[in-house]
Amino acid sequence: MSEEDWKGNIDSRKMSRRRFIKGTTAAGVALTLVGIDPNSGTFKAAFAKGASKPEKWFLSVCPYCGVGCGVEVGVASGKVVAVKGMKDHPVNKGRLCILGKNLVDILYTNDRALYPMTRRGERFNRIGWNEATDRVANQLKQTIDRYGPNSVAMYISASEYNEEYYIYNKFVKGCLGTNNLESSARLCWASGVVGLVKAFGADAPPCAYDDVEKADLFFMTGYNVYSSKPVFFRRIIKAKYRNNTKLIVVDPRNTNTADFADRHLRIKPGTDVILHNTLANILIQEKLINEREARQLTENYDAFKQHVKKFTAAMASEATGLSVTEIVETARDIGRAKAGLFLWGQGLNQSNIGTRKVTSLLNIVFITGNIGKPGAGPMAITGQTGAMGLREVGGLPHLLPGFRKVTDDKARDEIAKIWGVDPNRMDSANGKTLPAILEGIDKGQIKALWIIHSNPAATFPDSNWVRKVLSKTEFLVVQDCYHPTETSKYAHLILPGAQWSEKAGILTNSERGLNLVEQAVMPPGEAKPDLEIVMDVAKKMGFSQQFPYNNTEEIFEEYKRCCQGRPCDISGITYNRLRIDKGIQWPVPALDHQGTKRRFLDKKFPKGKLRLNLHEHQEAAEVPDKNYPILLMTGLVFGQYHSRTRTSKVPALNRAVSEAFAEINPSDARKYRLWDGEMVKVSSKRGTVTVRAKVTDSVMAGTVFLPYHFAYLAGKDKAINSLTNRAFDEFSQQPEYKACAVKIERT
Amino acid sequence: MFEFIQNLFKTTFSIHLRPPGARDESGLLAACIKCGRCMEVCPYQSIFLAPYSQWSLYGTPLIDPLKKPCYLCMKCPEVCPTGALKPVTKEKAGMGIAGIIETTCLSYQETICNLCYRHCPLKGKAITLDEDLSPVIINEGCVGCGVCFYICPTQPRSISLKTGRK
Ligand code: SF4
Ligand code: SF4
Ligand code: SF4
Numbered sequence: 026m027s028e029e030d031w032k033g034n035i036d037s038r039k040m041s042r043r044r045f046i047k048g049t050t051a052a053g054v055a056l057t058l059v060g061i062d063p064n065s066g067t068f069k070a071a072f073a074k075g076a077s078k079p080e081k082w083f084l085s086v087c088p089y090c091g092v093g094c095g096v097e098v099g100v101a102s103g104k105v106v107a108v109k110g111m112k113d114h115p116v117n118k119g120r121l122c123i124l125g126k127n128l129v130d131i132l133y134t135n136d137r138a139l140y141p142m143t144r145r146g147e148r149f150n151r152i153g154w155n156e157a158t159d160r161v162a163n164q165l166k167q168t169i170d171r172y173g174p175n176s177v178a179m180y181i182s183a184s185e186y187n188e189e190y191y192i193y194n195k196f197v198k199g200c201l202g203t204n205n206l207e208s209s210a211r212l213c214w215a216s217g218v219v220g221l222v223k224a225f226g227a228d229a230p231p232c233a234y235d236d237v238e239k240a241d242l243f244f245m246t247g248y249n250v251y252s253s254k255p256v257f258f259r260r261i262i263k264a265k266y267r268n269n270t271k272l273i274v275v276d277p278r279n280t281n282t283a284d285f286a287d288r289h290l291r292i293k294p295g296t297d298v299i300l301h302n303t304l305a306n307i308l309i310q311e312k313l314i315n316e317r318e319a320r321q322l323t324e325n326y327d328a329f330k331q332h333v334k335k336f337t338a339a340m341a342s343e344a345t346g347l348s349v350t351e352i353v354e355t356a357r358d359i360g361r362a363k364a365g366l367f368l369w370g371q372g373l374n375q376s377n378i379g380t381r382k383v384t385s386l387l388n389i390v391f392i393t394g395n396i397g398k399p400g401a402g403p404m405a406i407t408g409q410t411g412a413m414g415l416r417e418v419g420g421l422p423h424l425l426p427g428f429r430k431v432t433d434d435k436a437r438d439e440i441a442k443i444w445g446v447d448p449n450r451m452d453s454a455n456g457k458t459l460p461a462i463l464e465g466i467d468k469g470q471i472k473a474l475w476i477i478h479s480n481p482a483a484t485f486p487d488s489n490w491v492r493k494v495l496s497k498t499e500f501l502v503v504q505d506c507y508h509p510t511e512t513s514k515y516a517h518l519i520l521p522g523a524q525w526s527e528k529a530g531i532l533t534n535s536e537r538g539l540n541l542v543e544q545a546v547m548p549p550g551e552a553k554p555d556l557e558i559v560m561d562v563a564k565k566m567g568f569s570q571q572f573p574y575n576n577t578e579e580i581f582e583e584y585k586r587c588c589q590g591r592p593c594d595i596s597g598i599t600y601n602r603l604r605i606d607k608g609i610q611w612p613v614p615a616l617d618h619q620g621t622k623r624r625f626l627d628k629k630f631p632k633g634k635l636r637l638n639l640h641e642h643q644e645a646a647e648v649p650d651k652n653y654p655i656l657l658m659t660g661l662v663f664g665q666y667h668s669r670t671r672t673s674k675v676p677a678l679n680r681a682v683s684e685a686f687a688e689i690n691p692s693d694a695r696k697y698r699l700w701d702g703e704m705v706k707v708s709s710k711r712g713t714v715t716v717r718a719k720v721t722d723s724v725m726a727g728t729v730f731l732p733y734h735f736a737y738l739a740g741k742d743k744a745i746n747s748l749t750n751r752a753f754d755e756f757s758q759q760p761e762y763k764a765c766a767v768k769i770e771r772t
Numbered sequence: 773m774f775e776f777i778q779n780l781f782k783t784t785f786s787i788h789l790r791p792p793g794a795r796d797e798s799g800l801l802a803a804c805i806k807c808g809r810c811m812e813v814c815p816y817q818s819i820f821l822a823p824y825s826q827w828s829l830y831g832t833p834l835i836d837p838l839k840k841p842c843y844l845c846m847k848c849p850e851v852c853p854t855g856a857l858k859p860v861t862k863e864k865a866g867m868g869i870a871g872i873i874e875t876t877c878l879s880y881q882e883t884i885c886n887l888c889y890r891h892c893p894l895k896g897k898a899i900t901l902d903e904d905l906s907p908v909i910i911n912e913g914c915v916g917c918g919v920c921f922y923i924c925p926t927q928p929r930s931i932s933l934k935t936g937r938k
Contacts, residue, residue, distance in 0.1 A: 110882060122884040123925055255884035259905050266903045281890055663890055677925035681887045701845040702815030717815075 077101045083545040084111070084604065086532045087125040088184055088525035089666050091407030092116060092234075092257045093534025094125055095607055098526050098545040105132055105526050105546055115608045116234060116534065122255035123664060123678065128525065130675040132546075138508040138521035139550025149508075149519060154551065158558070160518060161475070162565035164500045168473045169201065174452065178205035178462045178471050181420060182478040183213065183409040185555070186530020186542060188580040190411070190418035192556040192572070193477070194426065199446040200568045204422050204431050204456025205471070208415055209479045211459045213408045215757035216374040218416060220383025221405065223756070224391070226632030227592060228416050228428055231624040232366070232402040233536045233610065238264045239400025242362035246275035246297065246386065247372015247763075251282040252663035254406055258282070271358055275300065276372060278688075278730060279723035281663070288355060293346040294656060294728060295764055297373060298642040301385035303341035304356045305392060306333040313360025319392045322628065322635050329388065329637040344642070359393060364400030371408070371660065375763045377646045380756040384638035391635050397625040406535040414533035417593045417611075418584065422456030426587035431455060443586050445571050458758040459485065460751070466494050473500040477555060478522060482511035483668035483736030486749035486760045487711050492737075504558060506548075507670050511736045511744075521552035528554035529577045531603065537621075538608035539598055556580070592631070645764035646752030649727070653709060653766035655693070658724075659733040659745055660763075669734045685716040685735035685743045689769065690726040694718065697769055706770045707731065712747030715772060729769065733762065789835040789918055789935045791819055792842060792865030793849035793858045797936075803856035806831030810848035810857060818842050833857075835867075837918025837933060842867065844893040844917050862894060868916025868935035870899075872907050877930035879906040888920030888931060 079099025087094045095114025099107030108128045112119040141157035142149040168176050179197050181190070197206040210218075222228050237260050250258040262285060265272055274286035275297070283289045292300060308314050309330055320326045338349045345352075359365060367390050373382040387403055395401035407413060419425045429436035432453060441448035457465055463485065465471035474495075485491045488511075495501060495515040503516035506524040513519055527548040532540050548554065560572040574580050578600045588595050588611075597613035609620040649656050664678045672678050687707055689699065699705055701720040706713060707729065716731065724730050736744045750765040791810055794800050810833050811819040818840040822829035835842050844865055849857040860866075870888075878885040889907045892899045897913040899920065907920075921933045 120882045120884065123878065123887070126878065126883050126885075127925070252890075255886075259884055262905060263903070284896070664887060677927070680925070681891055681923040700815065700847055702843055702847070704815075 077106050079107045083526075083543040084607075085526060085542050085545065086410065086534075086540045087121065087128070088410055089124045090254050091410055091412055091535040092254050093410055093532060093538065093540060093608075094121055094256050095540060096121065096125060096128070098543075100545050103546055105129055111607070113607070116538065117256050120256050120259065124666060124672065125256075127675045127677050130677070131671040132524070132526065134507070134674045136507050136509065136674075137549050137552070138505055138513075138519055139552060140521060141551070142508070142519040144517050154553075154561070157518060157520060158561045158565055161502055161520075161562045165201065165473060165562070166566060168500065172472055174201050174203040175205060175457075176471055177201060177203060177473040177475070178207065178457060178465070179475045179477065180459060180462065180479055180481065181206070181208050181476075183208050183210035183407070183412040183415045185411050185415075185478065186528070186532055186577075187411075187414040187418050187584065188530045188577040189556045190415055190420035191426065191580055191584045192559055194418060194420055195444050195446075195571060196559050196563045196568070198425065198431070198451055199441065199444040200450075200563055200566065200571060202450045202452060204452045204454065205462065206420060206456060207422055207459045207462055208420050209459075209481075209484070210407070210409065210412045210415055210421070211757075211759060212484055213371070214374060214405070214412055215759035216376070216379030216754050217369070217383055217405050219380045219754075219757040220387060221403070223380065223384050223638055224387040224636055225630060226636065229592065229624060229631065230405050230413070230535065230537060231396065232404045233622045234260070235622060236364075236366055236400045236402065236404070237261055238268065240264070240362075240364045240366040241268065241270055241400070242358060242365040243270055243272045243368065244275075244359065244365055245273070245282065245368045247374075247382075248368055248370030249276070249278075249280040249282045249660065250368065250370070251285070252280065253370065253408065253661055255663065257406065271362070273355060273358060277658070277725055277728065278660075288351070288358070290347055290351060290355065291725065293344070294658060295376065295645050296345040296642065297382040298378060298385045298640055299336060299341050299344045300347070300352070301382070301389055302333045302336040303338060303352060304359060305329070305385075305389050306336045307338060307353055307356035308360050308389070308393060309333070311356070311360065313357065314392050315394060318394050322394065322396070323391050323637050324634040325637050326392070329392070329639060332639040359389065362393075362395075364398060365390075365393065365395045366401060366404055367395065368404045368406070372763060374759055375761060377752045377754055377761045377764075378640070378643050379754040379759050379761075381638070381640035381643070385640055388637045391637060396635070397623075397628045399623060402623075410534070411532055413535055413537060414531070417533060417588070422458055426584060427591035427593060429591075440587060443583065460753050460758055460760070463491060463494050466498050472498075473502075474498050475502040475504070476512060477504045478506065478524075480510050480512045480668045480670060480736075482515065483738075483744070484733075484746065486746055486762060487751045488736065488744050488746040489712050490751065504555060505670075506552065509738070510670050511668065511738055520558055521548070521550060522555040522558065523548035523552050527552070528556075531581060533611070534608065537593075537610045539595065539603060539611065540608055541600060541603035646761055647750045647765045649766045653768045654727070655767050655769055656728045657707070657709065657748060657765050657767040658728060658730050658763045659749060660730060661734065662732045665732065665734040667734065668736055669739070672734075673738075682732070682734075685714065685732060685739060685745060686719045687716045687769070688719050688721050688724045688730040690724050690728070691720050691722055692726045693729075693769070694720040697771060699769075699771060704772045706772050707748065707767050708770070709748040709750070709765055709767045711750070712744070713742060714745060714748060715742045729767065787837065787933055787935055788822075789837055789842065789867045789916060789933075791833050791835060791848045791857050792844060792846060792862070792867055792915070792917070793860040794867070795856060795858065800856050801829070801832065803854045804832045805854055805856075807853060808833075809851045809853065813847050813851045815845060815847065816840055816843055819848065835918065837921045841918030841922040843919060844915070863897065863913070863915065865915040865917060867918070868933055869911060869914050870909055870916060870918075870920055871932045871934075872909055873930045873932055874906075876926050876928070877907065878926060879904075885925065887923050887925060891919055891923055893917060893919060
């Protein structure tokens with residue numbers, strides 16, 4: 026099957042239809058008709074809704090997941106009226122999932138933030154832009170004068186555009202002189218990225234989506250792709266049926282993705298490091314790998330071989346709850362595969378040993394030689410659409426543009442020169458991560474926090490504590506396109522930002538593909554594109570010289586200079602080129618360069634050789650005990666996105682999942698005398714929620730699953746993250762959402 | 773105006789399902805003593821008793837899947853004192869049958885939806901996916917609980933629902 030040919034499989038479609046029709050007529054059932062199909066009644070209403078025809082179409086990208094499907098935005102009389110998948114986009118070829126399909130609904134809601142607002146007691150009063158930016162500028166200046174630059178911090182989302190990250194970076198690191206610029210990528214892919222850096226020596230997603238059709242094995246672990254990256258999953262499934270690709274899914278839950286697996290390893294939660302090391306050991310012992318090649322590729326193969334020796338199948342079977350045959354057969358499947366694609370998700374990342382889990386998986390990838398060839402490698406697709414761009418631009422507390430490190434003196438000099446700032450003004454120490462920022466507020470070290478399009482009061486673990494901390498902040502600015510959100514309630518100042526379609530920029534997707542997002546309409550009310558707001562403040566603080574831009578294209582041109590000669594060289598990209606070469610993958614060093622689909626085909630790695638990280642298993646930070654005997658895992662459900670600030674506005678999505686629920690195993694339900702559909706109280710040491718019990722064997726006995734989408738706006742006792750534990754990965758500082766101890770009670 | 777037509781159609785012709793395990797229509801009408809226990813016990817408040825306007829059915833339990841479908845928790849048959857609803861397994865609920873309207877179903881039009889499949893209480897037995905990830909109802913397995921009908925995101929719904937015992 027060719028790479029371009031993955032989308033249509035006409036024959037199978039025809040077949041299924043025939044099957045369907047045959048099935049219908051064969052239904053020998055007698056039906057009593059009490060009412061007729063009401064569909065006919067709603068038909069005209071639906072027609073009326075789509076009445077205004079788009080006058081103009083704009084290029085854009087779906088603002089949700091990291092797959093980055095191309096969309097076209099239809100505008101009529103200054104309003105977005107339609108969205109469709111971009112037919113000639115290499116990522117989705119016109120397809121969308123229902124999140125992307127229903128994008129129009131997120132724009133015109135009655136809780137858009139329209140004016141700058143300031144807090145007066147419990148209420149918010151409208152103020153003008155001038156007053157608002159004055160206040161931010163003055164407060165930041167005063168705070169820095171009194172407590173030093175590291176007393177302020179900015180927390181941004183990972184769904185912004187590269188130009189925006191660039192401006193925030195320049196403002197915070199270059200002008201304010203602190204590295205406290207943190208992003209919500211911390212909650213989502215931090216461990217994955219740190220894992221890649223530890224193994225490759227640099228942040229380096231090597232694969233392309235096109236590898237899907239070239240692989241003969243998919244190994245997915247802790248990853249419910251069918252629910253989180255639906256468009257990409259369809260491509261996987263098409264390839265699987267067409268090429269007979271083997272699909273191995275490792276997941277403690279019976280997820281929608283696991284339904285399609287050839288082999289589903291229902292692993293005991295948290296024991297991934299043991300499984301990975303054991304698989305590696307079996308691969309080595311049974312001589313399923315090419316040792317010479319492995320020694321060539323990696324710098325410490327023999328030490329690794331020694332390290333995994335003790336991980337026998339018998340021992341792993343005991344620890345992971347899988348049978349010896351399951352483990353051995355899986356190892357053989359991996360060993361036999363000519364090109365294996367390894368995918369992982371939050372099941373590995375969101376853990377106190379997330380980085381270890383990721384690197385132990387990468388070890389398998391490396392020793393089996395599944396790197397630097399088509400169809401093989403580790404594939405890391407982020408949860409947020411701008412997370413790859415964020416890393417390139419360096420919107421994190423330890424990075425500068427072009428994957429430079431803030432601790433590197435030369436890097437700071439280079440960037441200071443491009444930025445036109447004094448290099449001595451820049452801080453040479455890593456800034457604070459989100460856990461450290463919140464701790465810092467709690468301890469009084471951080472006085473001012475500026476949050477842009479993020480909702481930590483809903484998404485950070487132990488949210489009762491987070492809310493207490495946020496209410497303690499001396500100066501909290503929340504810049505968002507919606508108000509109220511769980512977080513904006515605590516703001517001293519609310520700045521109305523723009524969202525998808527209302528601002529322009531470039532997005533890098535998870536295969537390093539660059540896409541242009543055009544501004545299709547004006548933001549509502551007095552809302553403004555976010556980088557304009559930040560630049561206004563910067564100018565008021567005396568940095569007019571550093572921000573002379575008239576449009577985002579000029580910002581991009583300056584950012585490009587930071588990438589010259591770096592891994593993410595994009596010298597060959599212009600806004601105009603992206604209108605034609607959609608999704609072109611960096612590095613693109615010259616205008617006539619066609620982009621780089623796969624990296625490391627020459628097996629030249631950033632540090633010469635790859636590193637195998639030797640790690641041991643470690644228990645979760647909080648394990649079930651007598652009082653809290655159940656293990657809680659949180660995760661997503663299809664059709665909702667993060668803290669639901671957007672998806673809760675889409676009626677079509679909310680019938681399917683309208684309220685929080687707890688998936689409980691039937692045996693536990695019996696134990697606690699719970700019936701499916703009843704309300705149940707789930708509590709941890711930190712909080713309590715009351716949700717609907719969903720009795721299902723898709724979770725193991727002794728575990729419950731709760732969707733993390735619900736927070737205080739859904740109800741006082743619905744905030745799922747009030748349960749979760751403030752434990753973090755030692756390397757990445759990513760929170761452990763996948764393990765905490767709870768108890769369940771009848772209500 | 774369209775709202776009005778829409779509502780008119782909805783109220784006049786909406787489908788009403790019987791709770792799971794119900795006898796056939798005449799058997800149910802004969803056995804049901806209109807005690808409303810099934811309505812009280814339903815954790816989802818799916819069941820209502822037929823209003824006076826539906827005079828021949830007055831007081832007997834109905835489910836309107838446009839408002840709230842039956843999630844097949846199977847609590848109601850347990851409490852029925854007369855056996856008008858018989859305790860059965862989910863698979864034998866026998867409330868009706870659904871059908872996919874392929875001309876409007878998103879999954880047949882280049883959109884990944886499959887909400888019906890994902891939320892079906894009998895996923896895999898009542899509904900499955902073809903190689904294109906488009907949903908296909910398995911007639912032998914579908915019991916007509918109305919969940920897919922309720923959640924289908926298209927307007928109008930891309931699922932038809934017929935009621936009645938098999
Ligand atoms: S798969 Fe991801 S990028 Fe594509 S439409 Fe869905 S949410 Fe958007
Ligand atoms: S089976 Fe459960 S959800 Fe369905 S009508 Fe009966 S009580 Fe309600
Ligand atoms: S829920 Fe409706 S639109 Fe979605 S796949 Fe099912 S029938 Fe199609």
